Amino acid sequence: MENIDISRWVRSALVVDDKWGEVKNLIQILNSNGVSTSYYNPNPENDYLKDELFDTSEVDELDGTVKEVAQQAIDSAYEQILDALAYTRMESLGEGSLTGYDLIFLDIDFGFDHLRDVKLQVNYAIQRLKDALNEESSPYGLVVWSKESTSPHDGEDGEAESTFAYIKDFLFGDALENKPKPLFVVDLEKADFWVSGDYSELFQTINEKLQTDKMAKFFAYWNREVLQSAAFVCRDFQHYAEILSQESNEHFQTEFFNILKHATYTHFGFTESQDKEFSDTLSRYSFSYLSCLLYDYLNSHFCKKDITVFEDPIDSIRNRLYTPELQVKECCNNFQQILQKNKITLSDETQTELKKVVKTFASNEAQTVVHNVLAELNFRALFDRVRPDLKDLPGLIHCGEFKNKAVV
The missing domain is CATH 3.40.50 (Rossmann fold)
Incomplete structure (x- = not known):
């Protein structure tokens, strides 16, 4: 960096x-x-x-x-x-x-x-x-x-x-x-x-x-690029509004929100509604739509950059997840493959005992802080928190706020 x-x-x-x-x-x-x-x-x-x-x-x-x-x-x-x-x-x-x-x-x-x-x-x-x-x-x-x-x-x-x-x-x-x-x-x-x-x-x-200070340098670079990409998103929508206003003779600001509303409807697949209360939902999700554009800018922007953050490619978190319990299961799977490759068959009784041993080790595998952190990251990647007043957002899995229940 x-x-x-x-x-x-x-x-x-x-x-x-x-x-x-x-x-x-x-x-x-x-x-x-x-x-x-x-x-x-x-x-x-x-x-x-x-x-x-x-x-x-x-x-x-x-x-x-x-x-x-x-x-x-x-x-x-x-x-x-x-x-x-x-x-x-x-x-x-x-x-x-x-x-x-x-x-x-x-x-x-x-x-x-x-x-x-x-x-x-x-x-x-x-x-x-x-x-x-x-x-x-x-x-x-x-x-x-x-x-x-x-x-x-x-x-x-x-x-x-x-x-x-x-x-x-x-x-x-x-x-x-x-x-x-x-x-x-x-x-x-x-x-x-x-x-x-x-x-x-x-x-x-x-x-x-x-x-x-690597962490400070990382954030400073990230923050600068986010602000710049956010400016690009705003600039593009202003440009679209200018084009539309030239043809329609509507005010620039009016066309800005016209195209933003239409794009939000299209992106999230909302059914058009005459209910004024739905305006609040549409307004909230207009920011979500712009955030999607921001992500697109950032994603393509960083992928084209030459940036060095990590000193090596070793995934130390994966190594910390490789517990003795997982090693037992992996050794057992390798053992089964070797037997199969050499056309050796264990007796049913031996196979049953082997499965019991592996299961015992697996059940003793403790949840660590690493597991909890990864679970939270995976949750954020999979679910979007929404207010309970939204019921027709197709194509995505959502989790209602304060509720441990997924809505498809």
Whole structure:
């Protein structure tokens, strides 16, 4: 696969930090690169933005009404600045509210007095992330954006380890429980950027850290091609609508939905209905139809590419399925073939005993995690989940939602 470039697929970002002054330039460079960015401060009382913006030492020396007027002017200017920043600032980070961010910049030390130990700071930051993540969150990358990411501390074995190593072990352990784990985790020294104010190498720095991350490179490539293929599908339907509108003099948008509706009817074999309630079903399946076109684009597109993902063709999962129980059955079958080839016949009693032995081994074959994963993949390949209001979708096998029953 080609080298990763996150700027080609990252379109939204969240910055979690307790100091606006340390992230304002970060947010600016993200926005200027077409990345819609939100900012959340988990400890706003620790943000001394007003003190950084305004030197109030001379105001403190004033007396009476003059001091009061000067303070009001500062407060008014500060409120205007906050209003200007409001387009990025999130007031809260509710439970399960994070669903669509491609990249999350996460500080570790939020300035809480009761969280001075670095491990406690990591635990708190990751807990906030876990609470905010939605179980259906899209794949995201995590950038540890902190001054503590390389600070050494004692690991479980008593040896010094970096905070970043601890964070990665924590994240890819059970810290997030059933919430989606990040696609990748990289660390950036915050001070390298905000002290100098130079963020021009931000994306390049992240890209360089990800060059050896195969999973990140795979998803970045896949995501880019999916977005491009989706654009091709939309472009084609717009083209068809333009052709039809030129002949019919109907509005372009009208013809777009006319051809989409007809194609959905044809593809799924629906019987035309005058029932307005069927419009809801037809609407849902119009997206399914476009998804079929998207699959066609992707399938032909990738088949023509020269892509290297696997280092070798060995199917290790198949090898893990080759249990001793299966080996016994295979040996028995080979033995039977050898006997047959040499025209040797076993007695009925011996054959019966042999079958009993093989059956005993087969019945003892345990269901493993691999079996469960493959069963779920096979289920997804065989069945489409549909709402129970659909009864006449010919040619496919479907499984009603929340029901262990197939409908043909």
